[in-house]
Amino acid sequence: MSLSGRFPIDRWNFTTQSVLSVLSEADHLDLTMHQSEQLCNKGDIIFREGAVPSGIFIIKSGKVKKYKTDKGGREQIIYVANQGELIGYHAVLAEERYPDSAAALETSLLCFIPKEDFVEILQRSAPFAHRLLKALSHEFTVMANSISVFAQRTATERLAIALIVLREKYKDMNAISGQEPALDISRADLANMAGIAEENVIRLLKDFKAEGILQTTGRKIHISDITSLIKKSNYH
Template structure:
């Protein structure tokens, strides 16, 4: 079932997938002319907060979490990126160190694009430049929503929103809309929702008892998206 009309999923997803679509064949070829592909296993770190960037990353397959770690080494997942999304470009554009870390949450294939090629295409393609600015502006809305949820929502509402957002990510991977299965650890789910892992386990049991989800190990099947949206209490 589509979320159209019942949940504003566009306010929760970055829009970097469409950025490459505005490039001409010539500019796209230039962008990827020196790319290198690397396979990352689940849990592998792609880049760490505070390190110096030398390029950007294009996710070919798999999923990647962008996260920050506090002084107590607790993660807060900022965003989950999927196929065809770009990551790591904020630090390149600002000429600063990475403001967050990125790691694979499942086996992933990722292209590394040197920053010189990225910057060169950005200068040569006004359409790409405009699309990037639009994407950056939209990301502010996404991050503002995330902050609002952490500050104002109950644990149940936070978990419901996290599951809705992840459902859209896994649906994009090719699952049938009514058979979307999330494959994510309870710890990552807790770090995404901003709640304790034990609360995630307890709330998933409640959601399961209500027929909203089914669980099989770390896999979570969304059975009733309408009731899950109602749980989110998002207006």
């Protein structure tokens, strides 16, 4: 079931999938001339906060979590990047160290592009630079939404929003059959995404299950009633 008109999912997703589409064939070839592929297993670190960037990554398949870690070692997941998205380019553009870390949420195939090739095409292609600037501007909206949720929402509302966003991330896997996607995510990652304690996530999932909003099979979550989940989010 589409979320159009029911929940503003566009305010929760980055738009870097469209960035490369504006490149000419020649520019695309030059951008990817020295690319390399890297297969990451679940939990593999792609880059760490504070490291010096040497290039950007394109997610060819799988999902990647971007997160920050506090002094106690607890993660706060700030975004889940999907197939086709670019990650790691903020630090390259700013000529700074990585402001966050990235790790594979599941087995993922990434394409690495050296920063010299990325910067060269960025300087050469006005449409590419414009599209990337537009994507960065939209990301500000996404981050502002996330900050608002953590500051103002209850645990129930945070978890509901996290599940709705994840449903959008996973739904393409079942696009042919039309079935609701299975959200394959650990309770710890779900807690770090919603910004609540893991034990609260477990309790709330049981409550949602009792209300018929979702079903679980092991760690997989199946949304049964998206309308009720949207109501739980209390997002207007």
